[in-house]
Amino acid sequence: MTHDDDIVHATRRRFLTDAAALAGSLGLGLSLMVTPARATPETMRAAIKKVIGEASLQKGKVKLDLPPLVENGNVVSVSVSVDSPMTATDHVKAIHIFNEKNPLPDVLGVRLGPRAGRASFSTRIRLADTQTITAIAEVSDGTFWSASVEVIVTLAACVEVL
Amino acid sequence: MARALINVPAKAKRGEVIEIKTLIQHEMETGFRVGPNGQAIPRDIITDFICKYNGEEIFRADLHPAISANPFFTFFTVATESGTISFEWSGDNGFAVSETATITVE
Numbered sequence: 001m002t003h004d005d006d007i008v009h010a011t012r013r014r015f016l017t018d019a020a021a022l023a024g025s026l027g028l029g030l031s032l033m034v035t036p037a038r039a040t041p042e043t044m045r046a047a048i049k050k051v052i053g054e055a056s057l058q059k060g061k062v063k064l065d066l067p068p069l070v071e072n073g074n075v076v077s078v079s080v081s082v083d084s085p086m087t088a089t090d091h092v093k094a095i096h097i098f099n100e101k102n103p104l105p106d107v108l109g110v111r112l113g114p115r116a117g118r119a120s121f122s123t124r125i126r127l128a129d130t131q132t133i134t135a136i137a138e139v140s141d142g143t144f145w146s147a148s149v150e151v152i153v154t155l156a157a158c159v160e161v162l
Numbered sequence: 163m164a165r166a167l168i169n170v171p172a173k174a175k176r177g178e179v180i181e182i183k184t185l186i187q188h189e190m191e192t193g194f195r196v197g198p199n200g201q202a203i204p205r206d207i208i209t210d211f212i213c214k215y216n217g218e219e220i221f222r223a224d225l226h227p228a229i230s231a232n233p234f235f236t237f238f239t240v241a242t243e244s245g246t247i248s249f250e251w252s253g254d255n256g257f258a259v260s261e262t263a264t265i266t267v268e
């Protein structure tokens with residue numbers, strides 16, 4: 001190995017470490033810049049407040065079914081069912097799903113009525129991070145019921161760059 | 163034209179609770195992703211889904227960007243009479259698709 005090679009290697013090594021350090025700091029800066037404003041537990045509460053108004057939220061009646069460990073946050077199957085007889089006088093009017101850490105706190109709002117027969121539906125949603133999902137059901141007597149589930153997300157949705 | 167798949171039982175007994183499944187082809191672009199040119203890809207999602215049974219609304223959903231691509235819904239209704247069940251999806255950039263299914267109630 002000649003002296004010249006040594007210099008080349010040294011500079012290359014130097015370049016690589018410098019580049020890594022720079023990429024690290026830049027990456028951090030970039031991710032801060034690019035990442036859109038995220039929903040937080042506070043914005044979720046605000047979004048919930050918009051739906052329920054001044055009414056109080058009670059735990060129970062709602063069953064929120066999500067896999068506890070999510071491998072792909074782009075497709076997460078969710079099913080919600082509410083314990084209700086679904087008659088003309090006592091039925092579920094609406095079901096809403098909220099999250100804490102996606103860019104937006106709202107996920108889905110569903111309206112149904114006594115014609116549904118069963119207060120239940122399922123769909124597929126995106127999750128950007130490990131977080132708590134909340135489902136809220138509005139019953140025809142004006143009460144609101146909720147259920148929350150914590151899910152662990154390994155591959156997040158919404159953050160990939162093309 | 164986006165493809166939509168609908169699963170409604172062809173026959174049902176009066177008063178029976180039937181399950182309806184729908185799936186529609188759509189990207190559901192969130193508006194939060196960045197394209198190869200460094201610019202944000204504009205939002206393009208389905209915002210509304212309505213299901214009607216002989217003209218009467220039985221199920222409606224307000225969709226947000228957190229709904230996965232190719233929105234899928236399963237829900238229930240009471241088979242009251244023979245007729246048509248119609249499905250309408252609408253969204254950004256004038257997206258509108260409608261489908262119908264017929265059901266015979268005995």
